[in-house]
Amino acid sequence: MTYAHGKHAAPTTFLSKYVFSYDHKVIGKQFLWYGIFFLGVGGMMALLIRWTLAFPGEAFPVLGNLLFPHTNGIVPPDTYSMLFTLHGTIMIFFAITPILIGAFGNYCIPLMIGARDMAFPLFNMLSFHIAVISGALLLGSLFTPMGGAAGGWTSYPTLSTLVGSPGAGQTLWCLSIFVLGVSSTMGAVNYITTVICFRAPGMGYFDMPLTIWGLWLTAILNAIFLPVLGAGVILLTFDRVFGTTFFLAGAAATSGSGDPILFQHVFWIFGHPEVYILILPAWGMVSDFLSFFARKPAFGAKATALSMTTITILSTLVYGHHMFTTQMSPLLTQTFMTLTMTISIPSAILFANWLGTLYKGSIRFDSPMLFSMGVVFVFGLGGLTGLYLGTVSTDLYLHDTYFVVGHFHYTMAASVLLGGYAGTYFWFPKMFGRMMDETLAKIHFWITMIGLNGVFMGMMVVGFAGMHRRLYNPFVYEFLEKLIPINKFITYSALLMGVGQLPFVWNFVYSLYKGKKAPANPWEVGTLEWTIPSPPIHYNFEEIPTVRCGPHEFGNPKLTNGRDFQYQTEELVE
Amino acid sequence: MASGYKLLDPNHIDPQFGKASPGKIAMWIFLVTDAMSFSGFLIAYAILRSSKQWPVPAEHLGIALSGFATFLLVCSSVSMVLSIDACRLKKRQSMLNWLLVTIIGGVIFLGIQVYEYQHLVHIGISLSEFAQGNNLFASTFFMVTGFHGLHVLTGVIYLICEYKNAFEGKYDNGDYRNLEVLGLFWHFVDLVWILVFTFIYLL
Numbered sequence: 063m064t065y066a067h068g069k070h071a072a073p074t075t076f077l078s079k080y081v082f083s084y085d086h087k088v089i090g091k092q093f094l095w096y097g098i099f100f101l102g103v104g105g106m107m108a109l110l111i112r113w114t115l116a117f118p119g120e121a122f123p124v125l126g127n128l129l130f131p132h133t134n135g136i137v138p139p140d141t142y143s144m145l146f147t148l149h150g151t152i153m154i155f156f157a158i159t160p161i162l163i164g165a166f167g168n169y170c171i172p173l174m175i176g177a178r179d180m181a182f183p184l185f186n187m188l189s190f191h192i193a194v195i196s197g198a199l200l201l202g203s204l205f206t207p208m209g210g211a212a213g214g215w216t217s218y219p220t221l222s223t224l225v226g227s228p229g230a231g232q233t234l235w236c237l238s239i240f241v242l243g244v245s246s247t248m249g250a251v252n253y254i255t256t257v258i259c260f261r262a263p264g265m266g267y268f269d270m271p272l273t274i275w276g277l278w279l280t281a282i283l284n285a286i287f288l289p290v291l292g293a294g295v296i297l298l299t300f301d302r303v304f305g306t307t308f309f310l311a312g313a314a315a316t317s318g319s320g321d322p323i324l325f326q327h328v329f330w331i332f333g334h335p336e337v338y339i340l341i342l343p344a345w346g347m348v349s350d351f352l353s354f355f356a357r358k359p360a361f362g363a364k365a366t367a368l369s370m371t372t373i374t375i376l377s378t379l380v381y382g383h384h385m386f387t388t389q390m391s392p393l394l395t396q397t398f399m400t401l402t403m404t405i406s407i408p409s410a411i412l413f414a415n416w417l418g419t420l421y422k423g424s425i426r427f428d429s430p431m432l433f434s435m436g437v438v439f440v441f442g443l444g445g446l447t448g449l450y451l452g453t454v455s456t457d458l459y460l461h462d463t464y465f466v467v468g469h470f471h472y473t474m475a476a477s478v479l480l481g482g483y484a485g486t487y488f489w490f491p492k493m494f495g496r497m498m499d500e501t502l503a504k505i506h507f508w509i510t511m512i513g514l515n516g517v518f519m520g521m522m523v524v525g526f527a528g529m530h531r532r533l534y535n536p537f538v539y540e541f542l543e544k545l546i547p548i549n550k551f552i553t554y555s556a557l558l559m560g561v562g563q564l565p566f567v568w569n570f571v572y573s574l575y576k577g578k579k580a581p582a583n584p585w586e587v588g589t590l591e592w593t594i595p596s597p598p599i600h601y602n603f604e605e606i607p608t609v610r611c612g613p614h615e616f617g618n619p620k621l622t623n624g625r626d627f628q629y630q631t632e633e634l635v636e
Numbered sequence: 637m638a639s640g641y642k643l644l645d646p647n648h649i650d651p652q653f654g655k656a657s658p659g660k661i662a663m664w665i666f667l668v669t670d671a672m673s674f675s676g677f678l679i680a681y682a683i684l685r686s687s688k689q690w691p692v693p694a695e696h697l698g699i700a701l702s703g704f705a706t707f708l709l710v711c712s713s714v715s716m717v718l719s720i721d722a723c724r725l726k727k728r729q730s731m732l733n734w735l736l737v738t739i740i741g742g743v744i745f746l747g748i749q750v751y752e753y754q755h756l757v758h759i760g761i762s763l764s765e766f767a768q769g770n771n772l773f774a775s776t777f778f779m780v781t782g783f784h785g786l787h788v789l790t791g792v793i794y795l796i797c798e799y800k801n802a803f804e805g806k807y808d809n810g811d812y813r814n815l816e817v818l819g820l821f822w823h824f825v826d827l828v829w830i831l832v833f834t835f836i837y838l839l
Contacts, residue, residue: 181658247669255662285669293676297779305764306775308680320772324683328676 072600084183086168087598091493092190093164094486098570100156100197107149109560112517114142116546116553118535139534143212144231146532148200150215151235153475154340155242156197161482162343163246163284164193167253167277169493173591173598174271176262176607181255185248192245196238203234211235214532216329217298219309219322224302233302236295243292246284253281262590264609268364269630271589271613275367276346279374280339287335287378294328323388327381334381338373340474341441344481345370345412348434351484352416353614354587355431356423357626360614362415369408369415376405383452387461395454402452409445413438424617428585429503433484436511437477440518444472447522462532465525471518480510483566490570491584495597496577502569509562516555524548588629589613607631663817667824670787674828677783678835681776691769693837696761697777698752705748706833709788712741713826716819723802723812731807731815735799738822742792749785753778777836784832787825794818 073079083089110129113122114137121127126135137145168186172179180186203210208229213221217235220226257278261270270278297308301320308320353360360366382390382398390398416438425431447469450456460466483506490498524545529536536542583592590607591598608631615628620635628635719734756774760767766774798818801807807815 181662247666251662251665251669254665255658258661259658285665286672289669289673290676290679293673293680297677297680300763300775300779306779307764307771308684308775319688319770321684321687324680327683328680331676331679 082187084179084187085600086172086180086183086186087493087602089186089190090165090167090169093160093168093193094493096190096193096197097157097159097161097165100152101161103201104149104152104157105560105563107145107152109556110137111142111145111149112553112556113137114534115536116550118537140212141209142534143214143532144204144210147211147214147217147235148204151200151211151239154215154336155239156200158340158474158478158482159242159246160193162340162478162485163277163280164190164249166273166343166347166482166485166489167249167281169489170273170591171253171256171277172260173492173594173602174274174589175257175260175265176590176603176609177256177260178601178603178606180252181259182252185252189245189248189252192241192248196242196245199234199238199241203231203238206230206234216333217295217325218329219298219301219325220311222298222325223310225310233299236299236302239295240292240299243288243295247288250281250284250288253277254285257281262607262609265630268367269609269612271346272349272360272363272366272370273343273346275370276342276344276349279370280342283335283339283342283374283377287332287339290328291332291336294325294332297328298325323385326385326388330381330384333384335377337470337474338377340478342370342374344437344478344485347481347485347488348437349412349416349419350589350613351430351434351488352419352438353616354585355426355428355434356420357426357616358419358423358614359612359616360415361418361421362411363612363614365411366415369411372408373405373412376401376408380405380452383457386454386457399452399454403449406445406449413442413445428487429498429500429507430484430488430585432504432507433480433487436480436507437484440472440476440480440514443519444469444474444477447472460525462530463525464521464529464531467531468518468521468523468525471514471521476514476518479514483507483510486570488585489591490573491580492591492596492598494574494577495580496573497580497584498573498577499569502565506562506565506569509565510559513555513559513562517552517559520548520552520555524552586625586627588615588627588632590630593629593631610634657813657817659817660813660820663820667820670824671828674780674783674832677776677780678831681780681835684772684776688770688772691766691773693773693777693839696768696773697756697837699837701748701752702833702837705745706829708741708748709745709826709829712738712745713823715741716822720812720815720819723807723815724810726808726810728805728808732799732802735795735802735815739792739795739799742788742795742822746785746788746792749781749788780832780836784825784829787828791822791825794821 073083073085080088080092083092110122113120119136121135122129122137126137129135130137130141132138168180171177200210206229208227208231210231211217211222211227211234213227213232217232222232257270257274297306300306301308301310309322309325311319311322349360349363349366353363380398380402382394383402386395386398420435447465450460451466451469487498487503490496525531527542527545529542529545537546580596582595584596585592590609593607594603610632611628611630611634613630615630615634617626618628618635621628622635715734715737719731719738722730722734756762761774761777763775763778765771795818798815801814
């Protein structure tokens, strides 16, 4: 086995440098491109969905006739189901996971803990290539005779059985998720081992930047719970292909009868931790960035790390709150409700620590900071609206309405998206050695912020008014007809948000080639990745650094060297 | 084989103790991961079994043969340990022999499983059919034991690869770390089988 301390030679050919690279920095960038590509695909699907909800029965402008020639550009009902299914799947598994975990995890973990590479570079490379296979399976499913999966991203039976979705699309969806699970677990085992074994000398667990804490806890959850989903989708595949009846019941089952609810259990045992898998890296980054740009030590950094750990543990015990409407016994619903509510305690500690970090800081409003403060805002809203869904009595009314959609988009889409952008703006100089344009970044931030609040706030309002999710045309119901104007507002906000990503794309591509050359430490931050040139050399560190202080040493009045921060390699000034 | 190895003598403390290699740590983490995938199947099995009419497994599955297979798998775990110990004591031939015994144990286990599957299909118990009752009984049986069989197969291939390494003399210097990591996997497969055997055949 090749460990990171045994050097492999610098690559020379194009293939070994950019495709079959063992280098964690290159693999991180591969994941970044992969994620950004799928973010675009998933975003386009979101616009198609929004168009259908605001203008039912009208042709989608410009692209409509190209995509749906048989219906004169109108999104057909079966395609609509496919769109929301694949929008969810793509955004969660193929956009957020690769960007937040694949890209930042791979890029930042070795650099921030002072290692030369991941523990198992070969597995690292394979995990990307397997992820590509998984993406190909999912995109390929679009071109099967009956189209891609259309049973919702949760793929509940009986919607996802042969009765509900007879096409090959759902089978390919299952395989794609299984293959992606293999890739993610490979990455997770690698991350956990790297953090345990390859921290630079002197770096205790609480000297790690909080970004690393977030990524590490994410990897632990991934390693533990993805296999459960893997088992679930394998059983589902067997139901579809080999005639078993694990999830089939009633008329759907020709012989014997299984239990459709069983899939929901298996799915949510994984699914609830997945929510935290997605948000923990963003939390970690935001906890760091708030301190970096407020020029203050992170308030209660140890408590932040410990509350993230507590949330990680609690997140494994609460999955039942997704299933309150499945005739669960009241004893169980009450238990799951109580456990769910206890998550508020560590979340509140985390949130208070963020505010404590900002309080009386000398805040620099650079783009990573703007996005981080955006995360604080939208996560606050998303977290608070979660309380209504974790409580049985209110959930019975709100379940499967657009309120749920608004809630999880605030926590998973808005927070994670803004966190991902914060990370991209922050580490772009280190990744590519060039600066991104600040003005464009700020324009990007404000349009995105206004757009996403319009979209997700609007979703919560229509959901509270009783509009169900996943309806092709909700306005066939008389009591929902009055919601057309607000649905139009949501769609206009979504279009605005979509347009708002153009400055980012332009900024990203332009800065790659023509951006200002980045200095080694543009943000004046003391963590280990900023002690080396931008972009880092092959093998990162000439010499493995020795860590002598924590990651958030800012604004110490005893500092005499003209800086307001200390590098982690420097002895703490006292 | 236990000669000259006193646990409490400070001069004889294993130099590798407390310094787990990244490979070993990764294997432990992977085993947790893999245990969770087994629990996914076993949870499904438990929920289905508890909510349905379920036949008594012993009446339909042969306990004697699978009991023998269980015994065989446990023995192959012992031979795995003996091989690691022989490696540590730099007894090359003994290490290779015990490793070969382990491989043979795994192969015979797989052979018994194939025979058992064939026999069951012959008497009308297949992945999607069970003539005498709920076909979920047959489906869960084949899923869980099949998933375990895949692990045994992986383990045997892994064993053969390490046998090749050992044969080429890579472990003649007494460095047993790679064999130990292999051993972790093999013991895990063994341990899981004991659980599977209990839940699927005996209970």
